[in-house]
Amino acid sequence: MARRPATSPRKNASQERSRATVDALLAATARVLVRDGYDHASTNKIAEAAGVSIGSLYQYFPSKEALVAAVIERHIGEMMDVVRTSLVRVAALPLREAARELVRVMIEAHRIEPKLHRVLVEQIPRVGNMEHVERVDEEATALVRAYLEARRDEIGVEDLDMAAFLAVSSVEAMTHAAVLRRPALLSEPRFVDEVAALVVRYLEGDAATSGARPAMLAAE
Amino acid sequence: MARRPATSPRKNASQERSRATVDALLAATARVLVRDGYDHASTNKIAEAAGVSIGSLYQYFPSKEALVAAVIERHIGEMMDVVRTSLVRVAALPLREAARELVRVMIEAHRIEPKLHRVLVEQIPRVGNMEHVERVDEEATALVRAYLEARRDEIGVEDLDMAAFLAVSSVEAMTHAAVLRRPALLSEPRFVDEVAALVVRYLEGDAATSGARPAMLAAE
Amino acid sequence: MARRPATSPRKNASQERSRATVDALLAATARVLVRDGYDHASTNKIAEAAGVSIGSLYQYFPSKEALVAAVIERHIGEMMDVVRTSLVRVAALPLREAARELVRVMIEAHRIEPKLHRVLVEQIPRVGNMEHVERVDEEATALVRAYLEARRDEIGVEDLDMAAFLAVSSVEAMTHAAVLRRPALLSEPRFVDEVAALVVRYLEGDAATSGARPAMLAAE
Amino acid sequence: MARRPATSPRKNASQERSRATVDALLAATARVLVRDGYDHASTNKIAEAAGVSIGSLYQYFPSKEALVAAVIERHIGEMMDVVRTSLVRVAALPLREAARELVRVMIEAHRIEPKLHRVLVEQIPRVGNMEHVERVDEEATALVRAYLEARRDEIGVEDLDMAAFLAVSSVEAMTHAAVLRRPALLSEPRFVDEVAALVVRYLEGDAATSGARPAMLAAE
DNA sequence: GATGAATGAGTCTTCATTCAT
DNA sequence: GATGAATGAAGACTCATTCAT
16 A cells, blocks of 8 residues: 555656646647638647647547547537536526526637637537537537426427427527627627527417417416 | 621630539539538549539639639529528518518528538638628528518517527527438428527517517507 | 541640659659668659659559559569560470470579569568469469470379479579579579479479379389 | 675566566567568557567667567577477488478478568568578578588489579478468478479489489489 | 657658649 | 649658657
8 A cells, every 4th residue: 555655656747747748739729720720720730839749749639630529529518517507507597587597608608718619610510520519509408408397387388399409509599690790799788688588488488479389278 | 796696606605615614613513512521522523523624623713712612602692592582572471471481481491402501501611701601691681670670560679680680590590400400300390380489479579578668569 | 537636646645744654653663662672662752763743653653552563563564474475485395495494584584673573572562462473473383284284294293283383483482592592593504404403303203202103104 | 606695586586577578579579560560560569569668678679670680580590490400300311201301390390470470571671681581591501401411322413502502492482382372282291292202303313304413323 | 677758750642733735 | 725744732640769757
């Protein structure tokens, strides 16, 4: 047990060195991706930007794709953390408040390295596991669906799968569209209000626009 | 004008030949893009697929980008034609019917060469001028805004810019999400119903979720 | 028929240009192979030695291996021509004369670019189709077998397959060994005599050393 | 000497450990060479296969070549041991029996790690000093020549250098050809018979094919 | 002596583009 | 205008070897 306490730090030193190299590479990849775009982000440039030799890059990442995939994974992880945390926090709130919070968080999540986010969203399909982003959407959809189920009585849409899918898609998309086309909107509270209103009205439903539920139920 | 009637056809022949070459190139580009993806679609391959020499390709298109840009332009043009035509046709209809029609058309528009569409959407950002697509969205937004203005009294949202922006973004996005994540939905009429419902409920507004308009007006 | 006589030369010019490039590449490959050995013969070096761009090299040969394979093919073709021609010429001669001639030709065949030959023999296993050289041996074996069959009555070995195999292998090997270890021998007529003697004695056979044939037959 | 009896085992332990590391490296090299071929056998792979760090590998072998050379040396040593032992054992036997035994041993020698043998034979020229192999042949030739000299009266070939050279070359080559082209033959006793017959007939000589000796002598 | 992270020269290969014919 | 051979910059990736710990 007490036999080799001295080697442990040495091992750690080594591990830390590796860790530092990997971190430098991921950071450099993100930077180069933002600066040059995927197509012009060569492994040599990335290695140089990381202050690391090209050989070291390949010691840790078997290909350019793997490198980008790792950056994506990390970025998505960060976004999902934000979303997951928020959805948990929101679970007990009534629809209207929950919706506002969700939209707010969605926008907030898009504030994490927005330039990197944009590049990744645009280039992701090319990286083998293009399901990355879709996976986020699917997970978010599942979480929302669970929430809707718990609040079944407040929901005026019959098909909860559909409801969750459309809610997530549209919030995601409106946020995205705002990021791309109306960046100014992101800082206006009105924007949150409107997007939340859109979702809430849809989810609450009403007898007139949704033929899915019998009138008497919708009217109750 | 009457001077060389014999050359005119020849000139036409030449013009037609050029036109044919250009068409062949665009078609070949689309085909290769779908088959090989943007990264593996080389100009040499495209020229070969078009049955045209690489030299001729560069006679008509100064660069690979120009070629892809032309394909994008054409594809977007086709989609916009569909959308524009539909919005005109819809102009006189009441909100609920107009919305249904618009959604239907949006989905239909995504049925034009869906594989090419997907590749283009994925790669457009890399070709540089993705303003093309944004232009489409902006034009669509403007058209919708005009419609909303004409039907001002049916609309429960204060800010028509916002209303048009969110309506277009969300319909566009839900369609898109369905194309990517739930292709099966595209054939289900329910899908059109739901998306239309989402938009209509938002645009009609209601006293409870939108503080912008007095309750009685919203209820009318 | 007489329609486009003018284009023919142009096409030829183009074809000849290609042909010249290919020839230059093959010659350069042989030269570099001899000078640097397979491992240090890079495609860039070869292209440079051929006075051709690296791009052109890959226009005609999809890989380094293909290039080397072509050189091998060509070299083997030349050797086989010599051998085949000789074997045909020899077909009508009695064993002893035929053997002498065959040995002489074998040695002669090894005088075609001997340095290249050495490199190729040594490196060939690495080039996908390593059967190249073996194919030569197999063809030679088949030709010799046919000869032996025709001269069945002069042959004292029961199994003609075995006889042909051993005859070809040993002549080939002795020649090869001489090339590598006793180059001086190649110019001595004695060498031809001895090698021929070795083969002849074996093929003629004798009652004492070969148990394969009954004594009376061997004695006839 | 008696001073530190305790360190002696430690030193031995150290020496043994070195020895073990070297052995592990040689064994790993052989294994990787067989598994991956020379080109894909990297020093890193070998170190890993040996369960040794790459640093340690370079402690014992200054270069990849040195490593492979050591493997060759060892393999050739093993083969030579077999051959040497056999030739000694055979020294007192008459030609026919000696020849059979020699051929048998030659084939047996090729059964020592045949896959490694093949890789080495193919790659040795590239490792630079192929003198190793030539040395083997030269030593074998010298031993055979000594034998022939001792049995001068049984030999019908004038030039013993030539006789030894051709005998060794051809037996070596036929064995080799069989390994490469007719592996099945190696297990057939007939093969040994025939190869031995070939050598014996040559060495015994005869009046008709070798003008060197008078007919009556050859006939005795 | 051992370790293994780091190095970087050098390899093969692709592809947009040019230009002589 | 058409052709297609030629170009070469640039990219991804390997691996023998070094050296700080």
